[in-house]
Amino acid sequence: MSVRFRLITLAAVIFASMNLFAQLQVEVKDGAVAEYNMAVSPLAVLDGADAAMASEISSAIEKVLDITGYFKILDKRSFLEKPEVAFKAVNFKSWLDVGANGLIKGTVKGKDEIELELAFFDVAKGKPVVQKKYTSKAALAKKSAYRFAAEVIKLLTGEEMNFMFSKIAFVEKTGEKYTLVVTNFDGTGRKALYSTSKTILLPEWSADGSKIFFTSHEKNNPNLYSYDLKTSQIKTVSAYEGLNVSASAYPDNKTIALCLSKDGNSEIYSLDTTTNELKRLTVNSETDTAPSVSPDGQEIVFVSSRSGNPQVYKMSLSDLNKVERLTEQGNYNQDPEYSPDGKKVAFSGRDEKYQFDLFIIDLASRQISRITQNQGKNESPTFSPDSKVIGFSSNRSGKSKLFLSNVSGTRQIAVYSGEGEVLMPSWSPAETN
Amino acid sequence: MKQIFNFCAVAVFVFTVLCSCAGNPPKDERELAEKAFADAEAGKDCDRENYLAAEELLNQAREEVNNKNYDKAKELFNAVKEKSDAIAKYYREHPDECMTEKDKKGNGEDDGSIKEENITSNDAADPSVDPKNPEMDFQIIHFEYNQYAVLEEDLPKIDIMAQWMMNFPERVVRIEGHADERGSNDYNLSLGEKRAMEVKNKLIQAGIDSARIKIVSYGEERPVDPASNEEAWFKNRRAEFKREN
Numbered sequence: 001m002s003v004r005f006r007l008i009t010l011a012a013v014i015f016a017s018m019n020l021f022a023q024l025q026v027e028v029k030d031g032a033v034a035e036y037n038m039a040v041s042p043l044a045v046l047d048g049a050d051a052a053m054a055s056e057i058s059s060a061i062e063k064v065l066d067i068t069g070y071f072k073i074l075d076k077r078s079f080l081e082k083p084e085v086a087f088k089a090v091n092f093k094s095w096l097d098v099g100a101n102g103l104i105k106g107t108v109k110g111k112d113e114i115e116l117e118l119a120f121f122d123v124a125k126g127k128p129v130v131q132k133k134y135t136s137k138a139a140l141a142k143k144s145a146y147r148f149a150a151e152v153i154k155l156l157t158g159e160e161m162n163f164m165f166s167k168i169a170f171v172e173k174t175g176e177k178y179t180l181v182v183t184n185f186d187g188t189g190r191k192a193l194y195s196t197s198k199t200i201l202l203p204e205w206s207a208d209g210s211k212i213f214f215t216s217h218e219k220n221n222p223n224l225y226s227y228d229l230k231t232s233q234i235k236t237v238s239a240y241e242g243l244n245v246s247a248s249a250y251p252d253n254k255t256i257a258l259c260l261s262k263d264g265n266s267e268i269y270s271l272d273t274t275t276n277e278l279k280r281l282t283v284n285s286e287t288d289t290a291p292s293v294s295p296d297g298q299e300i301v302f303v304s305s306r307s308g309n310p311q312v313y314k315m316s317l318s319d320l321n322k323v324e325r326l327t328e329q330g331n332y333n334q335d336p337e338y339s340p341d342g343k344k345v346a347f348s349g350r351d352e353k354y355q356f357d358l359f360i361i362d363l364a365s366r367q368i369s370r371i372t373q374n375q376g377k378n379e380s381p382t383f384s385p386d387s388k389v390i391g392f393s394s395n396r397s398g399k400s401k402l403f404l405s406n407v408s409g410t411r412q413i414a415v416y417s418g419e420g421e422v423l424m425p426s427w428s429p430a431e432t433n
Numbered sequence: 434m435k436q437i438f439n440f441c442a443v444a445v446f447v448f449t450v451l452c453s454c455a456g457n458p459p460k461d462e463r464e465l466a467e468k469a470f471a472d473a474e475a476g477k478d479c480d481r482e483n484y485l486a487a488e489e490l491l492n493q494a495r496e497e498v499n500n501k502n503y504d505k506a507k508e509l510f511n512a513v514k515e516k517s518d519a520i521a522k523y524y525r526e527h528p529d530e531c532m533t534e535k536d537k538k539g540n541g542e543d544d545g546s547i548k549e550e551n552i553t554s555n556d557a558a559d560p561s562v563d564p565k566n567p568e569m570d571f572q573i574i575h576f577e578y579n580q581y582a583v584l585e586e587d588l589p590k591i592d593i594m595a596q597w598m599m600n601f602p603e604r605v606v607r608i609e610g611h612a613d614e615r616g617s618n619d620y621n622l623s624l625g626e627k628r629a630m631e632v633k634n635k636l637i638q639a640g641i642d643s644a645r646i647k648i649v650s651y652g653e654e655r656p657v658d659p660a661s662n663e664e665a666w667f668k669n670r671r672a673e674f675k676r677e678n
Contacts, residue, residue, distance in 0.1 A: 199654050201618055215622075221649060222622065243626055243650060246619045259619065261650075265630065266623035287623040303620055309579065310620050332579070335617040348617060356615070379617060424618055 035072035036156065038065055039100035039123075042076060044083045044107040053138065054108045057116070057145045061104060063186050064149040064164045067389055067404050069411035070157055074100055087119050092126040104152065114141045118148045120155075129155065163384030165431040168391050169203045169212050170402060174420030180214060180227065185384065185391075185427075187402055187416030193227055194234065202424055204247045209429045213237060213247035213256065224258060226273075237273060246290050250297045257281070257291035257300055268302055270317075281320060292338045292345075301326065301336040301345050312336045312347050312361075326361055329368070333359075335380055339387040340429075344407070346371075346381035346390055358392055360407060371409035378403075380423070385430035393423050458498050459507035466491060466510035469517035476524025487516040564596035571606075571674035574632055575667060578613070581627035583635060591632060594674060595639035602645075605677040608632050610650040613666035618652055625650035632672045647677060 040062045043054040065071040080094040083105065095103050106118035113135065120130040130151055134144035146164040153161050163185055172179045172192075178200040180193040193212070194200065201215040201222070211226045218225075224237040224244040238244040242261035249256055254274045259266050263280070266287045270279045281300070282288040287310070290303040301314050309331040316322035327333040332350035339345065345361045351373075358371040358378050372378040376396035383390055387407070394403045394414075402416035402425055416422060470491055477484040494509035561570040572590040574583055583591065598604060610629030612621035629648035637643050658665035 199651070201622070201652070201654070217649070217651065217654075242648070243622055245622055259623065261623070261626050265627065287620065287627065289623045290617065290619040303617075305620075310616070332616065334620045350615070354615075 036070055037074055037099050037101045038071045039074045039079065039095055039098060039103045040065070040076075041079060041081070041103065041105035042083045043105070046107055047109040048111055049108045049114070050111065050138075053114075053141060057108065057142060058106075060142050060145050060186070061118075061149045063415075064146060065153065067163075067186075067406060067411060067413060068153060068157070068159075068161065069406035069408060070153070074098060087117075087128060087131065090121060092121070092123050095121075095123045102152075102156070104148075108141070112138055114138050114144075116141055116144050118145065120148075120152045159388065160386060161388050162386045162430050163389045163427075166385050167209075167428040168382070168402065168425050169205065169428065170393070170416075170425040171200050171203060171214075171423045172418045172420050173423055174418075177420070178216075179420075180212065181418070182212070182229075182428075183402075183416055185389075185404070185415075190416070190418075193229075193232070202246055203426045205249065205426055205428045207249040207251055207253040207429060209431070212426075213249075215243075215245045238271060243289075248291050248293045248300070250293050251295060252297065255297075257293050259289040259291065268300070281315070281317070290335060292336050294338050295340050295342045299338075301338055303334045303336060310334045312345065314345075326366075327368075337381050337383060339383045340385050341387040344383075344387065346383065348379045348381060348392075358390070358405075358409075360390075369409070371405055371407075372412070375412075380425055382425050382427040384427050391425045391427050393421075393425060395421075456503065458503055459510055462507050462510035462514075463494070463498070466494065466513040466517070469514045469521070473517035473520040473524075476520045479527065480520050480523055483516055483520050487513050487520065490516065562593055564593050564600055567601055569593075569597050571676075574628075574672040576628055576670040576672075578666070578670065579616075579624065581624065581631045583631055588635075591635045592639065595636050595641055598636065598641045598645065603678070605645045605647065607647040607649060607675045607677050609655075609673045609675060610648065611655055611669060611671050611673070612653045613669045614653045614656065614661065615666065616653070618654075622650050622652035625652050628670075628672045 040058050043058050045051050045054045062073045066073050078098045080097060081091055087105070090103070100123045103121040103123050104118065106116065109115040114137070116134045118132050119128050121128050132148055134147070136144055143165070149164060150161055153159060166185050167182050168185060169180065169182045172181050176197045177195060178197070179195040180200050180203060181190055182193060183190045196216060196218060199217040203212050203214040205212055206226070210230060211228050213224060213226050215222050215224050221239065221241065222243050222245055223239040224247055226235050226237050228235070238258060238260070240260050240262040243259055243266060246259045247256045255270055255272050257268060257270050260269050261267070265285060266289045267283065268281045268288050268291045270281060284304065284306050286305045288302060288304045291300045292302070293300050298318065299314055299316055301312060303310050304313050310333060311325055312327040312333050314324045314326055326345060327347065327349065330349045330351065333347055335348040337346045343363055345363060347359055347361070348356050349359055351357050355374070356377045356379055357373055358381050359368050360371060361368050371390065372394070376394055378392055378394045381390045381392045390405050390407060392403055392405070393400045397414070399417070400421040400423055401414045402422045403412055403414050405412040470487055473484060473487060490509050490513045494506050494513060497506035497509060560566045562572065563569060571594065574587045574590060576584065598606065608629040610625035610627070612624045626648065629650055633643070633646045633648050636646055656665070656669040658668045
C-alpha cells in the first residue's frame with residue numbers, strides 16, 4: 001500500500017500564513033515512513049554555560065524527535081556549519097548539502113539561571129519557522145527543550161505529544177533482588193524507590209501520578225502495596241489471602257481494578273481505596289486477570305482463559321454482562337493495556353513461532369496491527385499519556401531492557417538497560433504541573 | 434525384652450518373700466499365672482476353649498485382687514497357671530494341630546499355593562519418601578504448559594503427601610505454585626495459583642483439613658532452572674510443598 005501522509009494538514013488549514021510547510025509531506029510505503037531528515041546542531045555554549053548540559057539538551061531533543069518515527073536524525077559529524085553561527089547567518093546551502101530538511105540550533109547561556117534560545121529552520125525555504133527563548137533554573141532546562149521539541153512536532157505532524165514530560169516505572173531484577181525504579185521517559189534520571197528480595201511485581205501508577213501500586217511477597221503472600229512518591233511511604237492496599245495483583249487506576253483517583261483470588265480463583269474486582277469497598281466484576285471458574293481501566297472509567301479490558309486459553313476481553317462496567325472478546329487469532333494473548341485516548345488496546349501475544357510480540361487493536365475498526373516481530377520476547381506494553389508511544393520490555397539483545405516504540409512499530413529504541421533485567425514497565429500519567 | 438521380664442520377675446519374687454504376710458495380695462501367684470498365660474498364647478488356636486477359660490479365670494482373679502479377696506485370688510491365679518501350663522504343654526507336643534488356617538496356607542510348599550506377605554517394614558522403605566518419616570522429603574508436582582491438572586504420574590506423590598499429613602496431624606504445609614517464564618507475569622501468577630489450588634484440592638479429597646494447607650503463587654518469579662528451553666520450562670512448571678511449622 002502507498003498512502004500520502006500529510007504531516008501538517010491541520011496547521012496549514014488553520015494558519016494560512018504557514019502554508020509554506022505545505023510541501024512537508026511524508027511518503028508511507030509498505031508501512032515504512034520515508035523520514036523527514038532533521039539536523040540537530042550542537043548548541044553554542046556562551047557565558048560560562050556548562051558544555052555537558054548543552055550536549056544533554058541537544059541529545060534530548062534528538063531522542064524525542066527520533067522516537068516519534070517521523071524523523072531521521074542526521075549524524076552530527078557530517079555537519080559543515082559551526083554551532084556558533086548566529087540564527088540570522090545560517091548558510092542553508094551547507095545544510096542542504098548534508099541532506100537536511102529541517103535544522104534545529106540554539107545557544108545556552110548561564111550556569112544556575114539558564115537562558116536557552118532555540119530555533120527551527122525550514123532548510124529548503126531558507127527560513128526560521130519557530131524561535132524561542134526560555135529562561136529557567138538549570139534543572140528545568142531540559143524541560144524547556146522538550147517544550148520546544150513538542151512544538152516542532154506539532155507544527156510538522158499536527159500531533160500533540162506530551163510523552164516527553166512523563167516518567168516510566170519498572171522493576172529491575174538483579175539475581176534475587178527486585179528494585180522498583182522510576183526514570184524519565186528516555187531512561188535518564190534513574191531513581192531506585194524500593195528494593196527487596198521478596199519480589200516486586202506489576203507496578204502501576206495512580207491516576208494522579210502521585211503513587212505507584214505494586215505487588216510484593218514481602219509478607220509471603222502476594223499483597224498489593226502503594227508507594228507514595230512524595231513521602232516515600234509504603235502502604236498496604238489489599239492483603240486478601242491469595243493474589244492481590246494487577247492494579248489499574250480508575251480516573252476518579254480513588255478506585256482501582258485488581259485481581260484477587262480470595263474466592264477460589266483469579267477474579268477481577270474494583271476496590272475503593274478510600275473506603276475499602278470491594279465489588280466483584282467477574283464470575284468464572286477460569287482465570288480472569290490483568291484488568292486495564294478505560295480512560296473514561298466505563299470499561300475494562302482484561303485477560304480470561306474462559307475459552308481454554310488466555311484471550312483479551314472487554315467488559316462494560318455499567319453492565320457486567322456486556323463482555324466482548326477482542327482477540328481471535330492465536331491462543332495466548334495477554335497483558336492488555338488501554339490507550340489513554342481510549343481508542344486502542346495494546347497486548348502481548350504468542351505468535352506462530354511461539355514468540356511473544358506486541359500488537360495494537362484499533363477499537364473502532366477492530367484492526368490488529370503488529371508492533372514487534374522476530375525480536376525476542378516483547379512484553380508488558382504501556383502507553384505514553386498521549387497514546388503516541390509504547391514502552392515495553394524486550395530481551396532481543398540478551399537481557400531484558402526498556403524499549404520504546406512509536407505506535408506503528410516503525411521506530412524502536414532501547415532507552416534503559418541496567419545491571420539486571422528490566423521488567424513490567426508502566427508509563428506515568430501526563431505531568432500535571 | 435525377655436531379660437527385662439526375668440529381672441522384673443525376680444525383683445517381684447524377692448519383694449514378695451520379704452513382705453509375705455497374711456492379708457497381702459498374692460503377688461508371686463499372680464506373676465506366675467500371668468507368665469504361664471502369656472506362654473499359652475501360642476497354643477490358643479488348638480485349644481481355644483481352655484485358653485478362653487484361662488483368660489476368664491485370670492480376669493476373675495484380678496477382680497478379686499481389686500476386691501481385696503486375696504485368698505480367693507490366690508486360688509484363681511493357681512487355676513490359671515494350671516490351665517495355661519496344660520495348653521502350653523499340648524502345643525509343645527502337637528505344634529501342627531495348633532497352626533491357624535492362615536499359617537497352613539502360608540506354609541504352601543505342598544499344595545502349590547502362593548504365599549503373600551506385606552513387606553512395608555521400615556527397613557524396606559526409602560526414608561526420604563516414607564510418610565512415617567517426620568523429615569520426609571516433599572516431592573515436586575509438575576505440569577504441562579498452560580495447564581493446571583496434576584499429571585497422572587504425579588498422583589502417587591500427592592498420596593504420599595496426604596499420608597504424611599495424616600501421620601503428622603499437627604503439621605501445616607504451604608503449597609507454592611510456579612509457572613515457566615513464558616507468558617505475562619500477571620497471567621502466570623494466576624496459573625501458579627491454579628496449580629497450587631489443584632494440589633490443595635487433591636489433598637482435601639484425600640481427607641486433609643483445608644486449614645492445614647496454605648497456598649501461594651510465585652508466578653514465573655522463582656525458576657529452579659533459569660534456562661530458556663523445554664527441559665527448564667518443565668522443571669519450572671511446578672507445585673512445591675513447604676513446611677509451615
